[in-house]
Amino acid sequence: MDEKLLRIINIVLRNANRPSVSQLNDGLQLNGDLGLDSLNLAELSVRIEEEFGVDVYDNKIVLTIGDIKNALHGN
Amino acid sequence: MLYMGTDKLFFINNEMKITYGDLINGINSRKEYNNYFRTNSLYEFVLNLLVAIVNNNSIKLINPYKPISIIEDDNSAILNCRGSNKIKVIDVAHLIYLVKTSQSEITFFTSGSTGKPKPVIQTIQKLLRSTIISEKHKEDIWGFAYNPAHIAGIQVFFQALCNHNTMIYLYNLKKRNEIINLMSTMEVTHISATPTFYRLLLPADFDLPRVQRITLGGEMSGLAIFDFLKKAFPNARFRNIYATTETGSILSSDGDIFYLDSSNQKYIKIQNNALLINEALIQDNKDCETWYNTGDVVEILGINPLSFKFVGRNNDIVNVGGENVNLREVEEVILQYPNVTNARIVPKKNNLIGNVLIAEIIFDNEAPFNEYDVITFMNRRLPYFKVPRIVKSVKEFQTTYSGKLIR
Numbered sequence: 485m486d487e488k489l490l491r492i493i494n495i496v497l498r499n500a501n502r503p504s505v506s507q508l509n510d511g512l513q514l515n516g517d518l519g520l521d522s523l524n525l526a527e528l529s530v531r532i533e534e535e536f537g538v539d540v541y542d543n544k545i546v547l548t549i550g551d552i553k554n555a556l557h558g559n
Numbered sequence: 560m561l562y563m564g565t566d567k568l569f570f571i572n573n574e575m576k577i578t579y580g581d582l583i584n585g586i587n588s589r590k591e592y593n594n595y596f597r598t599n600s601l602y603e604f605v606l607n608l609l610v611a612i613v614n615n616n617s618i619k620l621i622n623p624y625k626p627i628s629i630i631e632d633d634n635s636a637i638l639n640c641r642g643s644n645k646i647k648v649i650d651v652a653h654l655i656y657l658v659k660t661s662q663s664e665i666t667f668f669t670s671g672s673t674g675k676p677k678p679v680i681q682t683i684q685k686l687l688r689s690t691i692i693s694e695k696h697k698e699d700i701w702g703f704a705y706n707p708a709h710i711a712g713i714q715v716f717f718q719a720l721c722n723h724n725t726m727i728y729l730y731n732l733k734k735r736n737e738i739i740n741l742m743s744t745m746e747v748t749h750i751s752a753t754p755t756f757y758r759l760l761l762p763a764d765f766d767l768p769r770v771q772r773i774t775l776g777g778e779m780s781g782l783a784i785f786d787f788l789k790k791a792f793p794n795a796r797f798r799n800i801y802a803t804t805e806t807g808s809i810l811s812s813d814g815d816i817f818y819l820d821s822s823n824q825k826y827i828k829i830q831n832n833a834l835l836i837n838e839a840l841i842q843d844n845k846d847c848e849t850w851y852n853t854g855d856v857v858e859i860l861g862i863n864p865l866s867f868k869f870v871g872r873n874n875d876i877v878n879v880g881g882e883n884v885n886l887r888e889v890e891e892v893i894l895q896y897p898n899v900t901n902a903r904i905v906p907k908k909n910n911l912i913g914n915v916l917i918a919e920i921i922f923d924n925e926a927p928f929n930e931y932d933v934i935t936f937m938n939r940r941l942p943y944f945k946v947p948r949i950v951k952s953v954k955e956f957q958t959t960y961s962g963k964l965i966r
Binding site for chain 2: 495498499522523524525526527529530531539541542
């Protein structure tokens, strides 16, 4: 799962003209550290849903990579 | 002339060549017709239609490319609706006379973009109002590019038949070069089609100087398509038709700008950028107070005379992060990207920003595709919130009952 999530994050970063990342730490902030704005995050949520079948923002607050992983694990 | 002419070709469909003589023999050999008819064979479709019309009986046209279950739950009712053929057609002139004086009604089914397709009944007489019959048109050769069960297809059919013209069936052809070669070798002079059909012919690396008239209808036409058409058909005049299944043709223009003047302002008006038509156009009642919203959104360009262009459907406007986006506007920009033959924007509901825009693109000849390059291209031409976040290459689009794109 981590590999797929890393690939998706880097697609969104590239489309946003931001530098790619080589690994995903749970504490990494999507907005603060990666610089993703609301449109980028919306894109991220659709790409994750297409890959994993889960809308990570469905009734959840998602601020970090750890939050995404928790949502994907159903927590 | 029309008392002869049975050797003249009526239509060409792939390898099948049918003359007017074949057509008349075919009609006369039919013992009955089915007034709820569906077939993949164009010739069977036409024969059944004409047998019903010359007998002054009504018929329901069902899209042969969609399942019957979309419009009717009970298939057996459809199969049992038959009438007998009591007419013998003598010659071409007799056939045209019977069509022109027919009291038949034709039921069409609307696109069904918001639910089950609705039946719309039109008399032959009303459908023939836009038909121009004259000596000038007797040698026209039509590129037939509409679904024959669609109102626009039937209007082209009547125009060609009543002028004793030949029709070249292009609707079922998907390969660009095949369509262009056929139009060239058969010396097509008139084409009426949707912008989607014309886009199939892009780019303008050919020209067909014999084509005299290009008609567009069924969908909104952007300026880009006219630039292409002028290059590919250098001697053609252009007509852009605005029509609905309920009314037939309402407005026409030689480009993407339409005008309202004293002749049509009684029945057509613009309110809050929505195009409204008077119920009188639908009911044939001259004193109607009811106005019907077509769902088409326009942008007013000038007054006296009132000029406007179509910018989309009311359900083409979606909210992205608090901003309104016209999906048609975004599609027009994508169509300018190299090797794109068609594009649609599908809005996906999203908890963060309302809608995420997803672009689906059909590329010419499966050209290499890079999502980042398309997004960069869009970023240079559109405000940030209008740029699709996800871009996909697809082979075809899902369409409604009458062939319009589904978002």
